[in-house]
Amino acid sequence: MKKKTKMVHGGITGDERTGAVSVPIYQVSTYKQEAAGKHTGYEYSRTGNPTRHALETVIAELENGKAGFAFGSGMAAITSVMMLMNTGDHVVMTDDVYGGSYRLTTKVLNRFNLDHTFVDTSDSEKVKAAIKPNTKALFIETPTNPLLKVTDLKQMSEIAKENNLLLIVDNTFATPYWQTPLDLGADIVVHSATKYIGGHSDVVSGLVAVNSEKIAEDLHFIQNSVGGVLGPQDSWLLMRGIKTLGLRMEAIEKNTHTLVAFLENHPQVETIYYPGRPDHKGHDIAKQQATGFGGMISFDVGSGEKADQVLSRVKYFTLAESLGAVESLISIPAKMTHASIPWERRQELGITDGLIRLSVGIEDSEDLIEDLKQAME
Numbered sequence: 001m002k003k004k005t006k007m008v009h010g011g012i013t014g015d016e017r018t019g020a021v022s023v024p025i026y027q028v029s030t031y032k033q034e035a036a037g038k039h040t041g042y043e044y045s046r047t048g049n050p051t052r053h054a055l056e057t058v059i060a061e062l063e064n065g066k067a068g069f070a071f072g073s074g075m076a077a078i079t080s081v082m083m084l085m086n087t088g089d090h091v092v093m094t095d096d097v098y099g100g101s102y103r104l105t106t107k108v109l110n111r112f113n114l115d116h117t118f119v120d121t122s123d124s125e126k127v128k129a130a131i132k133p134n135t136k137a138l139f140i141e142t143p144t145n146p147l148l149k150v151t152d153l154k155q156m157s158e159i160a161k162e163n164n165l166l167l168i169v170d171n172t173f174a175t176p177y178w179q180t181p182l183d184l185g186a187d188i189v190v191h192s193a194t195k196y197i198g199g200h201s202d203v204v205s206g207l208v209a210v211n212s213e214k215i216a217e218d219l220h221f222i223q224n225s226v227g228g229v230l231g232p233q234d235s236w237l238l239m240r241g242i243k244t245l246g247l248r249m250e251a252i253e254k255n256t257h258t259l260v261a262f263l264e265n266h267p268q269v270e271t272i273y274y275p276g277r278p279d280h281k282g283h284d285i286a287k288q289q290a291t292g293f294g295g296m297i298s299f300d301v302g303s304g305e306k307a308d309q310v311l312s313r314v315k316y317f318t319l320a321e322s323l324g325a326v327e328s329l330i331s332i333p334a335k336m337t338h339a340s341i342p343w344e345r346r347q348e349l350g351i352t353d354g355l356i357r358l359s360v361g362i363e364d365s366e367d368l369i370e371d372l373k374q375a376m377e
């Protein structure tokens, strides 16, 4: 089955009993048992719920994994995956991971003595140098936010195998439509499904897909023990989102290319970060390991004042955090998503005050260009 067909027909579809074409929302917490301990496979909805199960099946299929898991947010998903570690273990992580992953690692998991090192994982030598005797996992995000740095997943997989490490990949930006890390040797893929997978700015959720029965068993134990599960209504919304994920990603990418071409020729724009540009560092790797470059663009207009001006004038771009929705969003990472990073560190990373981040939606690209044009005059 090709990907777009899988998004519509994959997993569990409809309801055999009634012929309903859409999976019912099983708004239920418990299930009648025939005799004590003799049940249909469902006993309590933290452990398993049919609507959530249908979603978990489709994400496993989309990522070419053995099993899938749905959580109440991307962070609940990442936290549960990190619970596979033990106290005293060490994890090597991409240095510009999502802020929430950084906070979880440095302010919460550290209290349980889970050690970490942040490195630029686009440089494999740095990754190798960071590995210690107690290292148990590589946690990679690619492409990253907001500078869209790319890490070579095949290379990470080789390093992970040589050192007997779990390879965990945050695939939120690429989505399984463009990139399937398990095929490149990853063990676990995590998503903030709040973003492209949901796609309509109406649900907060996280998804995980894993490549082995053993990890599946361990993660289900953690999911059931920790309990950060996704509810049936939100599970259903994600399945609806997934049906159009391919169409949306293609429309988004087409608009993104058009916007990049516009920005490249704009005198106010000093630097553009987009993995689809041949001069973007990591472009060749992005091209090898993904079938598309996604819908995130960052560009520098030179100063915080100019960036503020653009944001105050746009009409179709909504000034908001988050990304991956049908509506185009605009933000200044230095003042919003990355404000908690010290100024000096932001300069080192290239997250300047004049850096604007776009999450391109599915509107008509002519309107989007008109909007940016008038905002940058």
Ligand SMILES: *Cc1c(COP(=O)(O)O)cnc(C)c1O
Pocket: 073, 074, 075, 076, 098, 100, 101, 141, 145, 170, 172, 173, 191, 192, 193, 194, 195, 204, 205, 206
């Ligand atoms: C948003 C995001 C998360 C966290 O997901 P939530 O659904 O907000 O909890 C994790 N990783 C990346 C790359 C994200 O963009």
